[in-house]
Amino acid sequence: xxxxxxxxxxxxxxxxxxxxxxxxxxxxxxxxxxxxxxxxxxxxxxxxxxxxxxxxxxxxxxxxxxxxxxxxxxxxxxxxxxxxxxxxxxxxxxxxxxxxxxxxxxxxxxxxxxxxxxx
Numbered sequence: 001x002x003x004x005x006x007x008x009x010x011x012x013x014x015x016x017x018x019x020x021x022x023x024x025x026x027x028x029x030x031x032x033x034x035x036x037x038x039x040x041x042x043x044x045x046x047x048x049x050x051x052x053x054x055x056x057x058x059x060x061x062x063x064x065x066x067x068x069x070x071x072x073x074x075x076x077x078x079x080x081x082x083x084x085x086x087x088x089x090x091x092x093x094x095x096x097x098x099x100x101x102x103x104x105x106x107x108x109x110x111x112x113x114x115x116x117x118x119x
Contacts, residue, residue: 002028002085002087003032005033005046005085006083008081008082008083009046009082009083009084009085010043010046010047010048010082010083010084010085011025011028011029011032011033011035011046011047011048011085011087012047012048012050012072012084012085012086012087012089012112013025013026013028013029013035013047013048013049013050013087013089014026014050014051014052014053014087014088014089014090014091014092014093014094015029015035015040015041015049015050015051015052015053016040016051016052016053016054016055016057017040017041017051017053017054017055017060018038018040018055018057019036019037019038019039019040019049020037021035021037021049023092023093024092024093025087025089025092026049029045029047029049030047033045033046033047034046034047035047035049040055041068041071042071042075043075048072048075048084050068050069050072050089050090051064051068052065052089052090052094052096053093053094059094059095059096065090065104066104069104069105072084072112073108073109073112076108076109076111076112077109077111079111080111082111083111083113084111084112084113085113086105086108086112086113086114086115086118087115088101088115088117088118089101102118105118
């Protein structure tokens with residue numbers, strides 16, 4: 001569990017497109033790392049919202065996960081001075097199988113650190 005961040009670190013958490021960060025890692029991102037309510041994708045504070053649920057709180061399709069992953073990777077590659085700490089996005093409230101989410105992040109930019117169980 002991530003409890004503190006260095007100045008150059010970004011906490012990646014699973015979110016919904018409403019930006020209602022009410023539970024799990026999303027709640028921690030809001031309470032501890034500056035994630036803003038209403039922002040369902042992208043960076044606020046030292047957090048990066050990765051949408052796994054849509055505005056109706058239903059799972060997003062695989063194509064949407066892949067598009068969000070590609071946006072995250074592009075942002076990480078454009079910011080090599082930052083280190084991105086990936087949580088097990090989608091494996092909690094969203095209910096995606098861990099194997100599916102792990103395979104989505106099989107190969108990542110070098111400044112994205114995967115959960116130790118996914119390495």
